[in-house]
Amino acid sequence: MKRTSNIGGQAVLEGIMMRHGNEYALAVRTPQGEIAVEKHEYQNFFKSKKLTTTPFIRGVFNFIESMIMGVKTLMISANYAMDEDEEEDKTEKSEKKEKLMMTITTIVSFVLAIGIFMVLPYLLMNLVKPFIASYAIRTIIEGFLRIGIFVCYILLVSRMEDIQRTFMYHGAEHKCINCIEDGKELTVENVRESSRQHKRCGTSFIFFVLIISVILLLLIPVESTIMRIVIRLALMPVIAGISYELLKLAGRSENPIINLVSKPGLAIQKLTTKEPDDSMIEVAIRAVEEVFDWREFLDEGKPVS
Incomplete structure (x- = not known):
């Protein structure tokens, strides 16, 4: 098993959020x-610890938690991007209104993700149902269509300047974690040389979701249009649960089969991460050092002489 740091992170506007414990x-x-900082x-x-720690159940709840945390930290980072007049005006807004906006944004994002990546591909494939009799073939093609929509979405949003910079910070986040887990000191030089791809990335999680959904849907053949949509929605917690466990396993394992399964997700990360500049790496290092003692981690990993 690979020695992992258990650090989680996320790129935000002109910055990085790092979480540990x-x-x-x-x-x-x-x-x-x-x-x-x-x-x-x-x-x-979710106040119940069992919901976020029980295998195959924790996946869906941790996913929702990460979405909420993502929106929250994104709003905080946006505040820092404002000039002083805008920031002063921001502080006059009620805290309740900000929390309401955060909740609405999270819910809308979740619904749109389900609609675009789960329901839309099925509706598109339903148009060619008269020409493809086999349920299995239609389901497999639907899976590739779902992946294609996801990749096209990434390519489309990556054309925006703010998103390009966010992807660079995303790369800095991965490079910092890889640097530590490779047993190197957390310096700008070492981070710069580290990989910007990491098997515990949320991008890989989404890819696992797309693949697992195809496998489960093949096992539950239903021809009714309404029931197929219902089943897709009902299976989401199961799909998320299995995908999360695969992601956790991939993050700590160097098994050849696990590495092979992880390759497509790592390939897609080439789209969602970009090479950061040194100033971005400095930001990522600051975020890590606030929550994680990487020197102690490296010392614990050294063999006893």
């Missing part, structure tokens, strides 16, 4: 060129 830190490059205790949205 019950703490998370957000480091953002301000318009003035400084690195602003916030450190907080992580508050679980």
Whole structure:
């Protein structure tokens, strides 16, 4: 098994959020060129610990938790990107209104993701149903169509300048984690030389979701249009649960089969991560050091002489 650091991260606007244990830190490059850092205790949205720790159940709840955390940290990073007048006006808004907006954004994002990547491919394939009699063939083609829509979506949004920079910060996040897990000191030089792909990435999770959905749908043949949509929605928690366990296993294993299964997700990460510049790497290092003692981690991994 590969020695992992159990650090989780996410790229935000001009910054990085890193989480370890019950703490998370957000480091953002301000318009003035400084690195602003916030450190907080992580508050679980779901109060029951069993929901986020029980295998095959935790996947869907941790996914929702990560979406909520993502929207929250994205809004915080957006505040740092404002000028002083905008920021002053922002502080006058009620906290309840901001939380409401965060909740609405999370729900809308979740519904759109389900609609675009799960329901839409089926509806498109339903148009050619009269020409393809085999349920299995239609389901497999639908799976490839789903992956194609996802890749096209990534290619489309990556043309936006802000998204390009976010993908660069995403690369800096992965490089920092890989640097530590490769047993190297967390310096700009070492991080720069590390890989920007990581098997625990959310991009790989989404790819696992797309693949597992095809496998499960092949096992439940239903011809009714309404029932097929219902089944796709009903299977989402199961799909997320299995995909999460695969992601966890891939992150700590160097088994050849696991590495082979991880390759497509790593390939797609070439689209969702870009090579960062040194200033972005500095931001990522600050975020890591706020929540994780990488020196102690490296010392624990050294063989006893």
